[in-house]
Amino acid sequence: MNTFQIIDAGESRSFPLGDPFRDAAGDSGDILVFLGAGATAAYRPDASKTAILVELGTECLGVATGESRGEEGSNALGVARFRLGDGEPSDLIELVRQPATDPKALDAAKALLEGAGFQVSVCADFAGRILDRLIRPYYNEALAKLDEGLASASDMDLTVKLGLGYPEGPIELLERTGLHHHHDVTQALFEVYGTKHYAPARRAKVAKQRSEQGS
Amino acid sequence: MTEISTVGVCGAGTMGAGIAIVAARAGHRVVLYDTKTETLERAATQTAGFFGKSVERGKLTQEQVDGFLGAYTRTTDINALADCDLVIEAVFENLVVKRELFGKLNGICPAHTIFASNTSTLSITEIAGGCGREDRVVGMHFCLPAQLMKLVEMSPGLNTSPDSFRTAWAFCEALGQRPVRTKDSPGFVLNYFLVPFNNDVIRMVEAGVAEPADIDRAIKAGLGYKMGPCELLDLIGLDTQVLLCEAFYDVTHDARCAAPPLLKRMVAAGHLGRKSGRGFFQYDKDAMFGG
Numbered sequence: 001m002n003t004f005q006i007i008d009a010g011e012s013r014s015f016p017l018g019d020p021f022r023d024a025a026g027d028s029g030d031i032l033v034f035l036g037a038g039a040t041a042a043y044r045p046d047a048s049k050t051a052i053l054v055e056l057g058t059e060c061l062g063v064a065t066g067e068s069r070g071e072e073g074s075n076a077l078g079v080a081r082f083r084l085g086d087g088e089p090s091d092l093i094e095l096v097r098q099p100a101t102d103p104k105a106l107d108a109a110k111a112l113l114e115g116a117g118f119q120v121s122v123c124a125d126f127a128g129r130i131l132d133r134l135i136r137p138y139y140n141e142a143l144a145k146l147d148e149g150l151a152s153a154s155d156m157d158l159t160v161k162l163g164l165g166y167p168e169g170p171i172e173l174l175e176r177t178g179l180h181h182h183h184d185v186t187q188a189l190f191e192v193y194g195t196k197h198y199a200p201a202r203r204a205k206v207a208k209q210r211s212e213q214g215s
Numbered sequence: 216m217t218e219i220s221t222v223g224v225c226g227a228g229t230m231g232a233g234i235a236i237v238a239a240r241a242g243h244r245v246v247l248y249d250t251k252t253e254t255l256e257r258a259a260t261q262t263a264g265f266f267g268k269s270v271e272r273g274k275l276t277q278e279q280v281d282g283f284l285g286a287y288t289r290t291t292d293i294n295a296l297a298d299c300d301l302v303i304e305a306v307f308e309n310l311v312v313k314r315e316l317f318g319k320l321n322g323i324c325p326a327h328t329i330f331a332s333n334t335s336t337l338s339i340t341e342i343a344g345g346c347g348r349e350d351r352v353v354g355m356h357f358c359l360p361a362q363l364m365k366l367v368e369m370s371p372g373l374n375t376s377p378d379s380f381r382t383a384w385a386f387c388e389a390l391g392q393r394p395v396r397t398k399d400s401p402g403f404v405l406n407y408f409l410v411p412f413n414n415d416v417i418r419m420v421e422a423g424v425a426e427p428a429d430i431d432r433a434i435k436a437g438l439g440y441k442m443g444p445c446e447l448l449d450l451i452g453l454d455t456q457v458l459l460c461e462a463f464y465d466v467t468h469d470a471r472c473a474a475p476p477l478l479k480r481m482v483a484a485g486h487l488g489r490k491s492g493r494g495f496f497q498y499d500k501d502a503m504f505g506g
Contacts, residue, residue, distance in 0.1 A: 124423055
């Protein structure tokens, strides 16, 4: 079992203070974990480590490591524990690899995270990774269709719960976790991908404007 | 309101067979129609298996099942639908096919018969157009597997009469289903969200962002969904997803609804999902869900 050390670089959304994952960290270790909003800026390469994990927000791991010719890769991996807005962090870790990431580093990181009780999905280094990239267009469409009167908010939520087995409908989920947070994530993806499906829906923009004015 | 006693189901595929089970289980006389004898035979085998499992699990008695099956007929003769009070079509997702079917049925069924379409993408108004009883056509979209899923999306067309819609709604509730009302809009609620979402998943696999198992794990662990999108696509059938894309893209012209190249390649290779034993994952069974 690898030992690991955490280097805090601001507030972590994946592993906030008090999270049990932090309890297992030591003062040194063969895996370094950079956590917090400033993790990509704080990252420093260290070839002596088995793996280096860098917490990601909406940005790519390449922001920390640099990219070249599509051949980038080292012992560094991105890590993001999926969490919607004000909701609690989930058990899912998206583990981000680059084209030439060291397989031993990937295996060690996966073993560490799975050993800590997380589900781990490996993905390539793209903004939004797996989940945000898939669900943000869905949330934007749901908000737009609510405006267009496709169905009531309750019926829309009930439809996806009964029809698809989702635990929550899109409208209730966004209201529970904070529509303005959805705005921020989908706006960031819109700036990267430029496709209309990531453009924040009207209701998300309104929620963002209200949060900015303190409402 | 018209009293619904005898129910016709057109199309004996997975969806039609499931809807027929739901209607039979609610005590209706059921006529299941299909143009192909082998499709009807497959539905008969699956239906017997489903009811058999229901008896084994104590959900139904053998006497109840005998009663249901005694009032359940299968036919390749469309004229056998002449006594139906409501006919639900679950045929090929093609506007021309559905319109032709309703046109034929209009000449066979009595005036009070309501026609319901199980379409998942097409416009109810367009399907009803020219059939001769546009006021008695409603959208009634069941979910797969119909014999287990409670949700039914119900949509009135522009010409659907309030009385027809109320009758169909009451029938649906009497089946033990949970109807939700949606506009007659492409894909209604479920497929409006699901078809492009699933295409995004396929494009994500194609682009090498993540493997199907990783995507499914992320969706289930991150969002608490019971089934991952790749498993779901395999259940729906990748050939069916192509048909959904074609129908949906035709009416929306949304690039997310166009069939991704990988999807077409998989279908061309015979990787259709559960039904062929291989899709995003490998399978070795062809049984009907539940019981």
